Amino acid sequence: xxxxxxxxxxxxxxxxxxxxxxxxxxxxxxxxxxxxxxxxxxxxxxxxxxxxxxxxxxxxxxxxxxxxxxxxxxxxxxxxxxxxxxxxxxxxxxxxxxxxxxxxxxxxxxxxxxxxxxxxxxxxxxxxxxxxxxxxxxxxxxxxxxxxxxxxxxxxxxxxxxxxxxxxxxxxxxxxxxxxxxxxxxxxxxxxxxxxxxxxxxxxxxxxxxxxxxxxxxxxxxxxxxxxxxxxxxxxxxxxxxxxxxxxxxxxxxxxxxxxxxxxxxxxxxxxxxxxxxxxxxxxxxxxxxxxxxxxxxxxxxxxxxxxxxxxxxxxxxxxxxxxxxxx
Numbered sequence: 001x002x003x004x005x006x007x008x009x010x011x012x013x014x015x016x017x018x019x020x021x022x023x024x025x026x027x028x029x030x031x032x033x034x035x036x037x038x039x040x041x042x043x044x045x046x047x048x049x050x051x052x053x054x055x056x057x058x059x060x061x062x063x064x065x066x067x068x069x070x071x072x073x074x075x076x077x078x079x080x081x082x083x084x085x086x087x088x089x090x091x092x093x094x095x096x097x098x099x100x101x102x103x104x105x106x107x108x109x110x111x112x113x114x115x116x117x118x119x120x121x122x123x124x125x126x127x128x129x130x131x132x133x134x135x136x137x138x139x140x141x142x143x144x145x146x147x148x149x150x151x152x153x154x155x156x157x158x159x160x161x162x163x164x165x166x167x168x169x170x171x172x173x174x175x176x177x178x179x180x181x182x183x184x185x186x187x188x189x190x191x192x193x194x195x196x197x198x199x200x201x202x203x204x205x206x207x208x209x210x211x212x213x214x215x216x217x218x219x220x221x222x223x224x225x226x227x228x229x230x231x232x233x234x235x236x237x238x239x240x241x242x243x244x245x246x247x248x249x250x251x252x253x254x255x256x257x258x259x260x261x262x263x264x265x266x267x268x269x270x271x272x273x274x275x276x277x278x279x280x281x282x283x284x285x286x287x288x289x290x291x292x293x294x295x296x297x298x299x300x301x302x303x304x305x306x307x308x309x310x311x312x313x314x315x316x317x318x319x320x321x322x323x324x325x326x327x328x
Contacts, residue, residue, distance in 0.1 A: 004078030016120040031061035051127035080115035081125040089113040091136035116151035170226035178240035196292040197259035200307035203245035286315035
């Protein structure tokens, strides 16, 4: 067996995949209808929309295969994304790359495979729309045209998913995406009895930037803030723009002291970044942090409400302190 190599643009590929915020989200009819159609058109037992993370492949849609993920090292799709066009394996037992692959020698006993790479809106190959058979078969030019057409539809749905859950200005998750993905994170914390922290962030004196420098400069400040979040917070943390100058971070696996320490690191990075950017203002924020208890779980809405209240109290305290210092 030959494990698939990493793509030459692997770092960029993973960045574009993670920017979609689609991994481990629930099944959706718009993807399932494509895999159901692929099974019928090609008369195969299995059809998948497969997306490849650093060390595993995950199935956004799976027809005829019960698993939701499998190792990347044994994946056929890992080989497929290294190509610009369809990878066809007409008989896996006669292919040196796959003849002793556990997916061939064991369940699901792959003999035939055809996978068309799926590209992100940014161009990176994220995974495949693939069909799998348990008997060797030939794949004609007409078959390839049909599979490409289905893959193009799957790519359009990936782009639509990003549009629906991505903030247009800052290119980070929007409120809708956060409410969907955040609850998935909390559900995982409950199952694994892991901690989490929700942090509500509100920019200080943002209205003043808009009023004195204009809305274009205000938009640039929001983009700068989001860019700093992308640098400091890693892909296991879920961060989003809720709207206006309100942002939120869900720290997966961290307790409150750890979350507050990371916020201090973020604040330092933000100040350093604005010093380099030479803006006409410094961008600061107020934050409220609440801890999620997996043993006595609160809903995501409750956590948002509590962290918003804590942020407001902290902002008022900060304003009172500034007023006291400036008083004659």
